[in-house]
Amino acid sequence: xxxxxxxxxxxxxxxxxxxxxxxxxxxxxxxxxxxxxxxxxxxxxxxxxxxxxxxxxxxxxxxxxxxxxxxxxxxxxxxxxxxxxxxxxxxxxxxxxxxxxxxxx
Amino acid sequence: xxxxxxxxxxxxxxxxxxxxxxxxxxxxxxxxxxxxxxxxxxxxxxxxxxxxxxxxxxxxxxxxxxxxxxxxxxxxxxxxxxxxxxxxxxxxxxxxxxxxxxxxxxxxxxxxxxxxxxxxxxxxxxxxxxxxxxxxxxxxxxxxxxxxxxxxxxxxxxxxxxxxxxxxxxxxxxxxxxxxxxxxxxxxxxxxxxxxxxxxxxxxxxxxxxxxxxxxxxxxxxxxxxxxxxxxxxxxxxxxxxxxxxxxxxxxxxxxxxxxxxxxxxxxxxxxxxxxxxxxxxxxxxxxxxxxxxxxxxxxxxxxxxxxxxxxxxxxxxxxxxxxxxxxxxxxxxxxxxxxxxxxxxxxxxxxxxxxxxxxxxxxxxxxxxxxxxxxxxxxxxxxxxxxxxxxxxxxxxxxxxxxxxxxxxxxxxxxxxxxxxx
Numbered sequence: 187x188x189x190x191x192x193x194x195x196x197x198x199x200x201x202x203x204x205x206x207x208x209x210x211x212x213x214x215x216x217x218x219x220x221x222x223x224x225x226x227x228x229x230x231x232x233x234x235x236x237x238x239x240x241x242x243x244x245x246x247x248x249x250x251x252x253x254x255x256x257x258x259x260x261x262x263x264x265x266x267x268x269x270x271x272x273x274x275x276x277x278x279x280x281x282x283x284x285x286x287x288x289x290x291x
Numbered sequence: 292x293x294x295x296x297x298x299x300x301x302x303x304x305x306x307x308x309x310x311x312x313x314x315x316x317x318x319x320x321x322x323x324x325x326x327x328x329x330x331x332x333x334x335x336x337x338x339x340x341x342x343x344x345x346x347x348x349x350x351x352x353x354x355x356x357x358x359x360x361x362x363x364x365x366x367x368x369x370x371x372x373x374x375x376x377x378x379x380x381x382x383x384x385x386x387x388x389x390x391x392x393x394x395x396x397x398x399x400x401x402x403x404x405x406x407x408x409x410x411x412x413x414x415x416x417x418x419x420x421x422x423x424x425x426x427x428x429x430x431x432x433x434x435x436x437x438x439x440x441x442x443x444x445x446x447x448x449x450x451x452x453x454x455x456x457x458x459x460x461x462x463x464x465x466x467x468x469x470x471x472x473x474x475x476x477x478x479x480x481x482x483x484x485x486x487x488x489x490x491x492x493x494x495x496x497x498x499x500x501x502x503x504x505x506x507x508x509x510x511x512x513x514x515x516x517x518x519x520x521x522x523x524x525x526x527x528x529x530x531x532x533x534x535x536x537x538x539x540x541x542x543x544x545x546x547x548x549x550x551x552x553x554x555x556x557x558x559x560x561x562x563x564x565x566x567x568x569x570x571x572x573x574x575x576x577x578x579x580x581x582x583x584x585x586x587x588x589x590x591x592x593x594x595x596x597x598x599x600x601x602x603x604x605x606x607x608x609x610x611x612x613x614x615x616x617x618x619x620x621x622x623x624x625x626x627x628x629x630x631x632x633x634x635x636x637x638x639x640x641x642x643x644x645x646x647x648x649x650x651x652x653x654x655x656x657x658x659x660x661x662x663x664x665x666x667x668x669x670x671x672x673x674x675x676x677x678x679x680x681x682x683x684x685x686x687x688x689x690x691x692x693x694x695x696x697x698x699x700x701x702x703x704x705x706x707x708x709x710x711x712x713x714x
Binding site for chain 1: 312316335337338352354355356357360364594595598620622624629631671672674675676678679682700703707
């Protein structure tokens with residue numbers, strides 16, 4: 187079973203067992219990982235699930251679609267090259283490492 | 292109120308769940324019990340009219356929390372039981388009894404009882420093929436019937452009705468929406484946005500008939516066959532009624548709490564006895580926006596309100612008296628049209644259309660020259676910028692809003708850094 191590692195802004199790491207096919211956002215919300223809100227449930231409406239993706243698996247998680255790309259320009263914590271909306275990050279067979287930003291909208 | 296209070300939350304929808312979870316996140320030490328009438332673990336409602344109906348999302352995907360979350364957080368989750376009676380002690384404490392004979396003692400009671408769909412009050416309005424949509428069970432029935440349905444009549448051109456209409460049309464049904472008013476979404480969006488969305492639905496094969504007066508649902512062997520209006524009959528093998536929801540205030544009323552189209556709560560989410568809390572869909576509160584006049588009351592049915600209102604209630608329980616202020620926001624995916632609303636519009640607000648690309652629709656509402664609300668279709672990034680601007684109380688004059696050369700995203704960025712500096 188793959189795991190998602192969420193690094194909090196203070197450096198603490200929360201590891202959560204995940205199911206392939208679930209999103210990084212839903213996995214966080216269902217397990218009460220703080221800092222990932224996901225208020226719209228993953229319908230690309232709120233951008234409250236912004237995360238920074240570890241360089242190691244940026245390629246396997248694809249690139250942002252047009253709406254996601256534009257929305258990333260409006261996140262509460264500044265956008266970086268590694269920024270993604272975690273509702274769009276679908277977990278595969280391998281582990282995923284992300285960092286939670288200090289602020290969500 | 293204190294961190295050691297035993298809290299009972301009645302209602303396991305989005306607002307109730309949020310109260311329970313936030314209490315534990317904030318380090319609450321007392322017992323937290325969440326009682327829900329439905330036999331299934333708490334779930335997200337928005338996909339029930341969309342992904343769940345098409346089958347792209349199964350029931351498992353809707354869960355608000357994982358199964359082992361509740362135990363890990365020491366939240367007592369009671370499912371499939373309704374609280375039918377509450378006996379009060381002093382200072383807000385008491386004892387609740389469920390329909391299965393369970394008794395739960397509490398120091399603090401939170402009502403998150405939600406709302407229940409209005410039924411169609413005509414002959415045949417309660418027939419088997421006439422459905423409403425609120426719960427997972429409702430959605431399951433609707434999904435099963437949609438598979439075989441050829442003629443779907445949706446009664447009510449509100450959010451739920453139009454979301455289901457779009458889904459049913461995408462599944463290949465012939466869909467007619469019967470709306471009693473002069474246009475769709477009459478209570479919830481402006482004329483301009485309603486027109487934009489009506490055109491979208493029309494292009495997707497959904498027929499909308501306004502000023503429709505329904506006389507009867509014609510049935511045969513318990514199944515719907517047609518909806519009879521004063522203008523004639525519309526063939527139907529499935530009728531979805533989406534004519535709004537009534538707040539569930541029975542328990543509040545039995546406790547002697549003031550209700551007026553919802554459980555009346557103050558800015559701390561406290562009901563009229565000053566100790567019982569109420570949150571979300573079942574409540575009525577003063578307009579919480581920074582531009583509210585303190586007199587206009589609103590009942591808000593949205594995920595955002597459930598979440599924010601729960602946060603206010605939790606602060607009250609923990610003894611932090613931060614009044615509830617918010618710029619509410621809302622979304623509705625109607626087929627491929629993503630509608631997003633922020634702020635609360637009021638009659639007399641000036642509507643301004645912002646020039647935007649094809650398929651996109653952005654309209655703002657100004658009150659005394661200040662942007663107070665916006666409606667956006669198909670432009671989530673612009674919506675986020677507007678949400679940020681309203682949240683930062685950035686004024687955005689009409690001429691700035693209407694100028695396509697002004698990048699709202701840039702403006703939002705400035706507003707955000709100004710807010711951060713001001714802190």
